Amino acid sequence: MTNPTAAMLVIGDEILSGRTRDANMFHLAGRLTEQGIDLTEVRVVSDDADAIRSAARTLAGKYDHVFTSGGIGPTHDDITADSIAAAFDTPIGVRDDARAILEERYRQTGVEVNDARLRMARIPDGATLIENPISAAPGFTIGNVHVMAGVPAIFEAMVASILSTLTGGTPLTSRAIHIFRGEGDIAGPLGKIADGFPDLTIGSYPFQRDGVFGAQVVLRGPDAARVDAALAQLKSDLDLE
């Protein structure tokens, strides 16, 4: 049995302009790996309705789950909900359950309910809401697409509540070793290990630190014993400790 697959769609002019360094992709990737869901592709698109719609449609057709981040606030540039509804050819409008959540929160906090805020209650027909414990405005799941906020604190809370409802696969066991030799020196032995352990993913990530070249080698697989065996083999082939 293979693990479920996932893709992430980041809606973010601020990432593409270089104004903001991604945090949500990094967070989601870690959580999915822990849960045994394989994040296989990420796309970052701008706040453009066509780009969001077509990317969402493509990814939803290709992977078991799609997680989106950004563009569900009250301002003119928040067009994710409508674009996702369009991707599923589904009507969208202010929905009573979402509206009730917002009005209840605003009653408590004395915040004015205005048209802009009510835009955050626009939910595609048939979607289920994702709770937002921080600022109330919900995300939603439609089909296999989970639509979440871009503010990291809210995104992370929504990810936690979604993942608690998803069945994962086998979390991979991962072992890493830093080898302070040029990648060109370890490539041969590493290739042999990769051939001998086809059930593992073996990655080599070169680094260069204060002029010293090395590589972090990461061995990953569902069976911890196999990962340890491959690591032991690698160490002996390279005469490491």
Added chain:
Amino acid sequence: MTNPTAAMLVIGDEILSGRTRDANMFHLAGRLTEQGIDLTEVRVVSDDADAIRSAARTLAGKYDHVFTSGGIGPTHDDITADSIAAAFDTPIGVRDDARAILEERYRQTGVEVNDARLRMARIPDGATLIENPISAAPGFTIGNVHVMAGVPAIFEAMVASILSTLTGGTPLTSRAIHIFRGEGDIAGPLGKIADGFPDLTIGSYPFQRDGVFGAQVVLRGPDAARVDAALAQLKSDLDLE
């Protein structure tokens, strides 16, 4: 005249597994914005030949430039060069000019030239080399695709040498203002500004800090005077100083 468009293709299991937080996307986005080249889409794919080939082909057909990061080292998981060659239906093999660069560097440093290292001299026919001042192994440009290393120090050096050869567009003038009100309170006025200044991009990026909600509003456009006018208008509409 509109600005040239660009996409980035990150080849990176280490990003998708959550082991590494992206740095190259953030760097490239900033450099392209400075040069007036619009980064419009980013894709992150795993070290998979089909995924790399098809993403490269799609992006190369859609944008003026494609910048790739990662997968051009000497190890078994470095399959980017061959995958890009396949995307262009171009033969690839060890090329004498690239081989000479490596052999010269290895002569200086006394490093052994082996088959693994010679893999880094595999360059598609007709590609031009991108200099690597740090570890010598070159990147390359084929068609409108610029293939670069994933190690940030090397990636950044390669980006610098490529961008010096590209014609940019009009760098955008950008002004940002932090507004400590809920986005729902500023959405109306912001929408009016967006309507009144169709030549600008106006983004609202909510934040939540120690329980205080606010938004950073970023106004961007080719004409600094218009950006300043929009900012002044926004401040007066919102009674800010």
